[in-house]
Amino acid sequence: MTQPHATHVTPDTQDADGTPAGQDPQGTTPAHVPPADLRATLTAQLGQAARAWLDQALDEAAAHPGTHGPISVWELRLAEAGRRCGPAHADAARVLVMHAARADTDALTRVYTQGTADERRAVLHALPHLVPGPDALPLVEDALRTNDTRLVAAALGPYAARHLDAHQWRHAVLKCLFTGVPVDSVADLARRARGDDELARMLADYAAERTAADRTVPEDLHRVLALTESGRPAPGPADPHGKES
Amino acid sequence: MRIFDPHIHMTSRTTDDYEAMYTAGVRALVEPSFWLGQPRTSPASFRDYFDALLGWEPFRAAQYGIAHHCTIALNPKEANDPRCLPVLDELPRYLVKDRVVAVGEIGYDSMTPAEDTALATQLQLAADHGLPALVHTPHRDKLAGLRRTLDVVRESALPTERVLVDHLNETTVKEAKDSGAWLGFSVYPDTKMDEARMVALLREYGPDQVLVNSAADWGKSDPLKTRKVGDLMLAEGFTEDDVDRVLWRNPVAFYGLSGRLELDVTSGEATHEGNSILRGGE
Numbered sequence: 001m002t003q004p005h006a007t008h009v010t011p012d013t014q015d016a017d018g019t020p021a022g023q024d025p026q027g028t029t030p031a032h033v034p035p036a037d038l039r040a041t042l043t044a045q046l047g048q049a050a051r052a053w054l055d056q057a058l059d060e061a062a063a064h065p066g067t068h069g070p071i072s073v074w075e076l077r078l079a080e081a082g083r084r085c086g087p088a089h090a091d092a093a094r095v096l097v098m099h100a101a102r103a104d105t106d107a108l109t110r111v112y113t114q115g116t117a118d119e120r121r122a123v124l125h126a127l128p129h130l131v132p133g134p135d136a137l138p139l140v141e142d143a144l145r146t147n148d149t150r151l152v153a154a155a156l157g158p159y160a161a162r163h164l165d166a167h168q169w170r171h172a173v174l175k176c177l178f179t180g181v182p183v184d185s186v187a188d189l190a191r192r193a194r195g196d197d198e199l200a201r202m203l204a205d206y207a208a209e210r211t212a213a214d215r216t217v218p219e220d221l222h223r224v225l226a227l228t229e230s231g232r233p234a235p236g237p238a239d240p241h242g243k244e245s
Numbered sequence: 246m247r248i249f250d251p252h253i254h255m256t257s258r259t260t261d262d263y264e265a266m267y268t269a270g271v272r273a274l275v276e277p278s279f280w281l282g283q284p285r286t287s288p289a290s291f292r293d294y295f296d297a298l299l300g301w302e303p304f305r306a307a308q309y310g311i312a313h314h315c316t317i318a319l320n321p322k323e324a325n326d327p328r329c330l331p332v333l334d335e336l337p338r339y340l341v342k343d344r345v346v347a348v349g350e351i352g353y354d355s356m357t358p359a360e361d362t363a364l365a366t367q368l369q370l371a372a373d374h375g376l377p378a379l380v381h382t383p384h385r386d387k388l389a390g391l392r393r394t395l396d397v398v399r400e401s402a403l404p405t406e407r408v409l410v411d412h413l414n415e416t417t418v419k420e421a422k423d424s425g426a427w428l429g430f431s432v433y434p435d436t437k438m439d440e441a442r443m444v445a446l447l448r449e450y451g452p453d454q455v456l457v458n459s460a461a462d463w464g465k466s467d468p469l470k471t472r473k474v475g476d477l478m479l480a481e482g483f484t485e486d487d488v489d490r491v492l493w494r495n496p497v498a499f500y501g502l503s504g505r506l507e508l509d510v511t512s513g514e515a516t517h518e519g520n521s522i523l524r525g526g527e
């Protein structure tokens with residue numbers, strides 16, 4: 001495995017309320033799995049040629065991180081990960097390449113901006129592993145402005161759970177309901193929704209609008225509404241530094 | 246009938262078209278980069294377009310069960326505008342992307358020196374990136390344009406066997422076939438080819454290395470022309486296997502030269518019941 005670096009963030013091992021992260025329904029996306037585990041799982045699933053490609057790509061990325069010329073070697077590997085590893089494994093492979101290259105916010109921004117939708121999704125999954133503070137929020141905000149449901153879902157991983165402010169987070173949850181993104185995709189949903197009266201109001205208004213138009217209210221809306229009504233008031237976005245080990 | 250439309254500009258089409266294409270049997274397509282009707286004035290405008298071909302458009306296609314690929318290039322028309330030319334320097338970073346299956350559309354529009362340079366430069370880029378090239382033939386002065394195109398291809402590092410010459414017709418098919426290039430035919434409502442003439446050419450020249458496309462775009466065009474050609478082929482005595490060869494296996498073979506075809510469609514786990522293309526979740 002590649003050497004860790006100073007700003008490396010280990011993913012949450014448990015939620016704020018003590019629920020093991022493994023019970024998060026989204027817990028299998030690359031955003032939720034520690035890179036070492038991700039690599040072990042991926043290696044076990046890849047065929048021989050893809051495995052050899054991945055090993056070399058990660059070695060290169062670790063040896064030549066940073067920006068070199070118009071396009072760095074590790075960025076080339078990001079671009080071709082889909083055809084090398086297959087679409088099902090591309091997200092994990094790309095997260096591992098970015099992690100091996102110790103990509104910082106500037107590098108991730110460049111990769112995101114110059115990336116295909118698949119590469120952008122992988123950058124979003126990589127954020128919790130690579131960016132300790134809120135610097136990369138503009139990428140999350142960009143993804144939340146799109147109507148690509150795969151990007152919207154990926155944007156709402158653990159990084160957004162930690163850093164997205166309450167207003168944007170509420171609108172993101174509402175957007176999930178509008179566009180059919182399962183709210184299971186929203187990391188830390190229960191903690192952030194708890195006691196959020198403003199979110200409850202927005203959900204109720206949306207339900208009323210659907211009902212007035214003689215349309216069904218999404219099941220997920222009732223689920224989130226129930227979460228807002230449960231337990232103590234929300235503590236707000238988690239302290240980003242408190243979540244690092 | 247399974248159909249691969251090897252040349253269609255979906256950016257200009259609606260979701261109704263995607264739905265009708267799926268119903269007609271279209272399961273895969275290639276969207277070549279081209280001009281948008283309104284001339285561009287800067288490389289930034291190209292970047293947004295290329296990003297759409299690698300982002301939003303494949304997402305849209307997947308919602309309708311269709312595998313989307315694209316080709317990337319500076320088109321010949323805009324190669325004549327010095328404001329657009331710098332985009333040539335940015336093509337390499339696009340040509341390494343997954344799902345970019347060729348350099349294209351390149352070729353001639355008015356056969357100017359600027360077009361000569363853009364064509365030669367981009368054929369070299371195709372060779373450098375292990376990609377085939379989609380080369381269209383001009384609308385005006387077509388036969389002379391084809392000859393000049395084939396000359397430039399022969400002088401390039403890209404073997405003619407990795408070139409698809411498109412928008413062929415009765416006057417250009419023979420020389421194109423003799424060159425060893427792949428043969429593309431665009432079937433249009435009024436211009437280019439029609440179904441009956443297409444079937445006649447298939448009878449005369451055979452289905453070898455022949456690709457049929459709708460080239461549908463923002464002009465008067467029909468994204469179901471591929472299916473209509475398939476139907477007429479069957480009505481005129483071609484076998485199901487002939488149709489499958491022309492409408493599926495030939496495009497798969499040509500664009501497969503890139504090593505980047507991905508014909509399985511995953512519409513995105515995130516959208517199990519909703520559909521963001523319909524906006525408000527309706």
Ligand SMILES: [Zn+2]
Nearest residue numbers: 277279350460
């Ligand atoms: Zn075209």
